[in-house]
Amino acid sequence: MNIKSLLLGSAAALIAVSGARAADAVVVAEPEPAEYVKICDVYGAGYFYIPGTETCLRIGGYVREDIGVGDAGSFDGVNHVTDHQNGDDNSTYWKNTRFTLKTWTGQETELGTLKTYTEYRINFGNSYGDYDDGHTIAANGAGGWQARNKGSALEFAWIQLGGLRVGADESAFDTFIGYAGNVINDTIVPYGNFQTNVIQYYFDAGNGLSAVVSLEEGSGEVGTIDSYVPHVVGGLKYTQGWGAITGVVSYDSNYEEVAGKVRLDVNATNELSLFLMAGYGTDDNLNDHTNNIDALGRGFYKQWGGNWALWGGGTYKFNEKTSFNLQASYDDWKDIGVAANVAYTVVPGLTVTAEVDWQQVGQKAFDNDSAWVLATKKNNVGGLLRFQRDF
Numbered sequence: 001m002n003i004k005s006l007l008l009g010s011a012a013a014l015i016a017v018s019g020a021r022a023a024d025a026v027v028v029a030e031p032e033p034a035e036y037v038k039i040c041d042v043y044g045a046g047y048f049y050i051p052g053t054e055t056c057l058r059i060g061g062y063v064r065e066d067i068g069v070g071d072a073g074s075f076d077g078v079n080h081v082t083d084h085q086n087g088d089d090n091s092t093y094w095k096n097t098r099f100t101l102k103t104w105t106g107q108e109t110e111l112g113t114l115k116t117y118t119e120y121r122i123n124f125g126n127s128y129g130d131y132d133d134g135h136t137i138a139a140n141g142a143g144g145w146q147a148r149n150k151g152s153a154l155e156f157a158w159i160q161l162g163g164l165r166v167g168a169d170e171s172a173f174d175t176f177i178g179y180a181g182n183v184i185n186d187t188i189v190p191y192g193n194f195q196t197n198v199i200q201y202y203f204d205a206g207n208g209l210s211a212v213v214s215l216e217e218g219s220g221e222v223g224t225i226d227s228y229v230p231h232v233v234g235g236l237k238y239t240q241g242w243g244a245i246t247g248v249v250s251y252d253s254n255y256e257e258v259a260g261k262v263r264l265d266v267n268a269t270n271e272l273s274l275f276l277m278a279g280y281g282t283d284d285n286l287n288d289h290t291n292n293i294d295a296l297g298r299g300f301y302k303q304w305g306g307n308w309a310l311w312g313g314g315t316y317k318f319n320e321k322t323s324f325n326l327q328a329s330y331d332d333w334k335d336i337g338v339a340a341n342v343a344y345t346v347v348p349g350l351t352v353t354a355e356v357d358w359q360q361v362g363q364k365a366f367d368n369d370s371a372w373v374l375a376t377k378k379n380n381v382g383g384l385l386r387f388q389r390d391f
Contacts, residue, residue: 037049037051040056040057040106042056042106042108043056043058043104043106044058046058046059046060047104047106053107054107054108055105055106055107056105056106056107057103057104057105058103058104058105059101059102059103060102060103060104060390060391061099061100061101061102061119061390061391062098062099062100062388062389062390062391063097063098063099063100063388063389064096064097064098064100064386064387064388064389065095065096065097065386065387065388066094066095066096066097066098066125066184066384066385066386067093067094067095067384067385067386068093068094068095068382068383068384068385069093069094069382069383069384070357070380070381070382070383071380071381071382092126093126094125094126094127095125095126095147096123096124096125096126096150097123097124097125098121098122098123098124099121099122100119100120100121100122101118101119101120102117102118102119103116103117103118104116104117109161111161111162112161112162112163113160113161113162114159114160114161115159115160115161116157116158116159116160117156117157117158117160118154118156118157119154119155119156119157120152120153120154120155121152121153121155122152123149123150123151123152124147124148124149124150125147125148125150126146126147126148127150154168155168155170155195156168156169156170158198163201163202163203163204164199164200164201165198165199165200165201165202166198166199166200167197167198168195168196168197168198169195169196169197169198169200170194170195170196171192171193171194171195171196171198171214171216171218171233171250171300171301172198172200172212172214172216172233172235172248173192173193173233173235173248173250173259173261173301174191174192174193174194176212176214176233176235176237176246176248177235177237177246177247177248177261177263177277178246178263178265178275178277179191180277180311180313180327180329181275181311181313181314181315181325181326181327181339182315182323182325182327182341182343183313183325183326183327183339183340183341183355183357184339184341184353184355184384184386185337185339185355185357185384186327186339187303188329188335188337188338188339188357188359189304189305189309189311189329189330189331189335189336189337190298190303190304191261191277191279191303191304191309191311191329192261192301192303193218193219193220193223193300193301193303195219196216196217196218196219196223196231197216197217198214198215198216198217199214199215199230200212200213200214200215201213201214208238208239208240209236209237209238210236210237210239211234211235211236211237212233212234212235213232213233213234214232214233214234214235215230215231215232216230216231216232216233217230217231218231218254218300219300220300222254222255222298222299222300223254223299223300224254225253225254226254227253229253230253231250231251231252231253231254231300231301232250232251232253233248233249233250233251233301234248234249235247235248235249241267242266242267243264243265243266243267243273244263244264244265245262245263245264245265246262246263246265247260247261247262247263248260248261250300250301252299252300252301252302254299254300255285255286255299256285257281257282257283257284257285257286257299257301257302258281258282259279259280259281259282259299259301259302260279260280260281261277261278261279261280262277262278263275263276263277263278264276264277268314270317271316271317271318272314272315272316272317273314273315274312274313274314275311275312275313275314276310276311276312277310277311277312278308278309278310278311279302279304279308279309279310279311280307280308281299281301281302281304281307281308282302282307283297283299283302283306283307286298286299286302304331304332304333304335305331305332305333305335305362306331306332306333307332308331308332309329309330309331309332310329310330310331311327311328311329312327312328312329313325313326313327313328314326320345321344321345321346322342322343322344322345323342323343324340324341324342325340325341325342325343326338326339326340327339327340331362333362334360334362335359335360335361335362336358336359336360336362337357337358337359337360338357338358338359339355339356339357339358340355340356341353341354341355341356341384342354349389349390349391350387350388350389350390351386351387351388351390352385352386352387352388353384353385353386353388354383354384354385354386355383355384355385355386356381356382356383357380357381357382357383357384358379358380358381359379359380359381360378360379360380361378361380
């Protein structure tokens with residue numbers, strides 16, 4: 001092949017390609033830029049940026065199955081279930097299945113971190129207690145022992161900017177000082193009420209000292225305010241590596257009563273943590289203007305019987321998967337509660353807890369003459385098995 005032939009062939013090829021393009025032009029569209037979800041690690045694991053915003057969002061929750069046996073008074077069983085075959089009274093499991101959906105958001109602003117938290121719970125199962133005890137019968141006549149869809153509830157929905165929080169929360173009388181141990185039934189001797197609308201301010205001095213002031217509306221027959229005067233809770237905490245000392249005090253505007261709790265937390269070793277909490281409250285005006293016998297002598301904050309109560313216990317971690325939890329409680333009415341469990345993490349996100357509870361009911365009866373009487377003591381024993389998948 002000579003130079004002339006090569007040039008002629010190349011020219012012919014160029015002419016053919018040019019003619020084909022002119023006859024059938026193809027336009028290839030530019031690909032749209034993909035918008036991926038961006039991880040946000042400012043507030044911890046699980047957050048991501050909502051596309052097009054500077055807000056970080058986390059979605060989580062849990063699915064739980066509780067299976068209880070034992071005495072109804074121990075909050076773990078259901079007694080006197082009607083046998084449909086012969087009409088006899090029997091006992092059966094108490095069961096509850098719960099789905100909980102949680103959301104968290106966070107965003108940095110010139111006034112501090114803007115946060116929100118929500119938690120919604122949906123339940124299916126039977127209720128505690130006897131089918132004819134006057135407390136667990138549903139509006140449709142179904143007994144407490146009958147399995148059915150139970151009430152769903154918005155447990156939390158609050159907004160917080162810097163130290164200011166507003167919305168639906170649990171009372172600072174409990175959240176700031178802490179609950180009563182890592183047992184399931186931690187309210188055999190109750191230590192306070194929970195759900196309320198709040199206007200709170202948190203202060204952190206940065207040296208282990210923190211404080212809270214909370215204006216609260218309360219909830220329920222003995223809780224919700226009946227005027228423009230809110231309930232008030234104040235708290236002070238000192239935290240160090242060895243543990244913490246915390247105190248809270250509350251003013252119940254309905255009954256004009258005061259209650260307080262003091263708590264000591266001690267990290268005894270890497271495996272063992274202990275706590276002791278004491279409560280004291282006035283009760284001069286707590287025995288009037290209510291039709292709920294169970295609520296007599298108890299305000300929204302002083303839920304224990306009598307003036308004083310004690311709670312103590314701890315957690316021992318055998319290893320990363322297994323822990324033992326214990327709580328004992330006692331109040332002025334001589335009510336006693338003991339709860340102990342073993343919690344085992346089967347795989348990350350799935351925990352199985354087996355608990356045994358004992359309750360001795362002391363002086364808590366109320367007669368028609370508005371005088372406290374000594375009730376017959378009653379011992380209740382129950383057990384609870386919990387499966388919980390957190391996500």
